[in-house]
Each structure stands twice: as C-alpha cells, then as structure tokens.
Amino acid sequence: MSELLRLGIIGCGSWGKNYVRSFGTLEEVKLAGLCDLSSKRLESLHRRLPGAVITTDYRKLLDKTDAVCIATEAVSHFKIARDALEAGKDVLVEKPLATSVEECERLVEMAAKKGRILMVGHVFLFNRAVSVLKGYMSDGVLGKIYYIHATRTNLGPIRKDVNAVWDLAPHDISTISYLVGAQPLEVSATGSSYLSDGVQDMAFISMRYPDDISANVHVSWLYPRKTRETTIIGSKKMAVFDDVSTLEKIKLFDKGVMKEPAYDSYGDFQLSLRSGDITIPNVEVKEPLLAECAHFINCVLKRERPLSDGVEGLNVVRVIDAITKSIRMSGNPVAV
Template sequence: MTKIIKIGLIGAGRWGPNLIGSLRRIEGVEIKHVADQSKEAIQKIVKRFDCIIPHEDPQSLIGQNELDAVLIATPVETHFSLAKEVLNSGKNVFVEKPFGQSIKECNILLKLAKKNELQIMVGHVFLFNASILALKKVLDSGDLGKIMHLEAHRTNLGPVRKDVNAVWDLTSHDLSIFDFLLDDLPESVSCLGSCKLDEKVEDTSYTTFKYPKNILAHAHASWLNPRKVRQITVIGDRKMAIWDDLNLEHPIMIYDSSIGLEQSYYSDSFASHRLSYNRGAVVLPPISTNEPLLEEMNHFIKVLRGGVENRCSGKYATEVVKSLVHADQSLQSRGVFIKIKR
C-alpha cells in the first residue's frame, strides 16, 4: 500500500488556496494543517476546504510530527527563517520563489538539508509549463540552429508588491526559464529600473544577462503596463521561435526566418557581401496543455517518494538567487554589467 504523504501549508493568502487545491487532486496526499497569522485568511480557507486544521502560529504547524513536508507561501523576507525551522524539525520543504533574499541564506539552507538528508524544492512553476517544456525540446533538437539571443516581456497592470521589486517578482520567472532552456547560467548581468509607484521599489526593470557562448538574454518586467504580456523570443541563426503564454491555442510559433551573408562572385572584400533575408513558413506545433501548478505539486510528491530527480532543487534555485542579487547590485550601479560570482 502506498504511504500517504502528509503536507502542511504556511501561508493561506493569494497563492495558498491554489496549492491546497492542487495537492488535494493528487492520490496518496493529505493536506489538512494550514497556518497563517491572518485570522481572515484562515477563516476563508476553512470555509473553502473541508477537514482543515487551522494554526495561527507557524511554529504550531511545524511542530506536527505527522507531517512529511511543509509548503511555504509567505512573503520572501520570511522564507529563510521558516524554511530553517522546517528543516530543523526533520521535515522536507517546498518554498515559493524566490528561495531567499541572499546567497548566504540559501547556502545555509542547502547545508542544513544535506545534513538532515531532506529535500528542498522551490516554486519555479514555469519549468512545469507544457509549452516551455516543448520549447526546450525545440532548442535541444538544434532546429533553430546556434542560439544568438533571447528576449522576454512580462508586464501587467499590477499586482504591485512591497516585499520585492519587479526583478525579483517577475524577471525571476524568465531567468529560471532562460537557465532551463540554455542548460547554463549567466556570467554577468546589467539591470536598469524605475520607481514610479514607490520610491524604494522598482516597478519596471530592464535586465540583460550574458551567458556563455556570447548569448544575451534580455528581460523586460513591469507592474505598470496596460497590457498583460508573457512572451519569450528565441533567435537562432537558422530559425526563430516565440513562446506566448497567453496564446492558449498556439503558445509556440516557429519562424523559418533568418538573415545571412551572401558574397558576390567578383570580390572577397567585405563591401562585396550583402545580406540575404530568409522569410519562410511559420510552424505552429501542436502543444498539449497542462496545469503547471498541478504538475509542479505532482513532481514534488514524486521527489519525496524518491522517484524522480528534483528539477527545482534548492541548488538550482540558489543559482537563480545569485543572479538576482547581482542584478540588484547593477541596479544600484545604474546598469553597469556586474560579474556573477558562482
């Protein structure tokens, strides 16, 4: 008989109910214990879901010996202290992104998990999006040719946050996707931003990551934009691809388009070269849609059962945090490129 995996949740606000709903659809999983310091949030959870055991104190939930793991869906400034308590209690932990506020925090948690032989998984949910997985296969196939650069746009009118800026809130998604698609980590980063809604929090940012093989990946993020956009363009030397998360029918479009150099027969000088433009067909590959959050929770349960390698491990998420920390340094230095220390 399959062992029941018992999960607790700290954070019953905007995202917490989605986590509960997904976990309750997975066979062999039980989630009853929920903690939040907001009585209103707890009351809403109790009304929405049956058999909930509420806790106003996170420590009360962490102390429940029956739990195999605890999910943390709280403001980022609480991630480190809560995750540390969970790991010290001998339980596995799932932390919503970003993993922590500093590289030091992340490394402490990694060492603690290793010492106690526990799993850490971080909620980079787009790595479970069916269309991102399909785009990854396109890149790995070599169909686009040599990758030259990537460009991401992630904008909307809100929701505005106070605990993190647009880089940590929005660009963190695209950064994790860049790392995943390229199977690599950026070597340096430049970031510019503006604070129009709060003088201490950047609501709009323009971040450029330099990857090995001279690949640039640029990400525009904003809470102050009339259009909701979630797009990534990948430019190869043979073909190009666009991922559009809001295009439910055709989230990936592959363009048989490129620009090359043609040389005249009568000279080998640079002036004799001319650009050739290839504008071919647009391919719309069929993509099976999925529910990324449900897939993410399924993956976490499989990791706990020892069945799969952790796709969003604490180690993976720490590398994302390293890039974000250096992006903040670039912000403070007015956009100069900062080398990322790995």
C-alpha cells in the same frame, strides 16, 4: 510517514490558494494542515477541509506533517523554510527561495545535512511550452542561439516586501538559464522606482551567457498590458512563447538570414533574408502548477533531486543579487 503524505501549506493568500487546490487533487497527498496569519483567509478553506489542522502559527503545523509548501511573502521564506528543515520536513518554497544569497546557501546546506528535499516553485520549468522550446534548442531546430528576449509586465500586483525584480524576474532567469543550460556570466540592469521610494517598479535586465548568447528581460508591475513572452532568435529559426495565449503558446518562425558569397568581390558575403512558414505546434494543455506539485510529491516519495532544487533557487538568487548591484551602479556590468 503515514500511508498518504501529510502536507501542510503555509501562506494561503492569492497564490497559496492555488497550491491548496492543486495538492488537493493529488491522490498521494493528505492536506493535513493549513496556516495563514489571517484567520479570515483560513475560514473558507477550513470549511472545505474539515479534518485539517488550521492555524495562524506555522510551528503548530510542523509536527502534524511530513512536508510543507511555503507560499508566504518572499521576505518570510527563509525563516519558515529554515524552521521546517530543522524540524526534518521536506520543503517546497515559492520563488524566490529567499531574499539573499547567504540565506539561500544556508537553506541548501541545511537540506543536504538533514537529507531533506528542498525545492523552489520555479513554475515555468513545469510549463509544457518551455519543454517544447528546450527540445527545439537541444535538437538544433533553432540552429545556433543568438539571443533571447523576455517581457513580463502587467498592472500589479504591487508588492511591499520586494521590488519588481525579486517578484517577477525569477521566472525569466530560471527559464532562460534552464533553456541555455548555464548560469549567466555577467548582468547589467537599470530600474526605476515611481510609486514607493527605493522599490523598483520596473527594470531592464541584460544577461550575458556563455557561447556569446545574450538575454534581455523587461519586468514591470506598472504597465497597461499583461505580457508573458519569450522570443528566441536562432541562426536557423526563431521561436516565440506567449504564455498569455491559450491556443498559440508557441510560434515557430522559419525565418533567418543567410550568408551567401558575393560575386563582385572575392571573399565578400551578401546577406539574404529567408522568410518561410510560421508553425504553431500543438502544446498539450496541462496546468504547470499541478505538474510542479506532482513533481515535488514524486521527489519526496522517491527521494529524488527536484528539477528546481535548492541549488537552482540559489543560482537564480545569485543572478538577482548581481542585478541589484548593477541597478545601484546605474547599469554597470556585474559578474554573477
């Protein structure tokens, strides 16, 4: 390995460009190669990185790099990640890790066998607001967690290779499983296709976690408003994470329901509502994608297991696989 880590970026489309920018700011990294099927997309990036290998064939980039970041469409993740691991590269793959459980298992096995770092871009795990929520949950601020509700909607981008579940739900599944600290036991989901036959534009997903925690997720790319919101209902307090808001990412509601003895009949309880202050904590502004990139590089240099490693990517795809089966059965529950 040269002094600087030679990184290649495969897929320089709308999201891949953000990786070029983020990795480009890390001092341990030399952007050694860029690859995209579109030479037009590469042109403008080439001007900014004159020394880098620029190619439309990712295999030409592999022997010029120590690690690669894959930001192509979901259906191509498996093949490119497999070839990169085979060539002995450390790999960061955008979500979803791959588009079947079997493919993810193969990537995880290959990475272990080759002693390579395999990380998936579950960017919300690097979002400061999610760390604050995790702290609330592990410090007992919210009390016992009852349920979690998440909404991820917008008008577009509409994908051709995968449906809205594969495209959007990895964020919520990875975030909620990280917060709860477990995989869901069972899911049920319904979804509908309006724009192209058989490609769901929206879905309503229910997940049952251990300790009687339930979570609902609404994903859609056919919706008038951009919403990225997660609400956690606890026995003591409730928290709302709004990733679209710049100043009020988290609101902590000192609201709840208390059970008090009822005096007219022995053993009975009455429920009284408690409505206290709403607190808006100061969440340090730090770009999650930059934190994700820095984490990948740190794991590569120190040979440490990433927070969102291949197994985490596989776990999320296991849940999506169960969701897909449930949608096919009009919402019947499917074990994960």
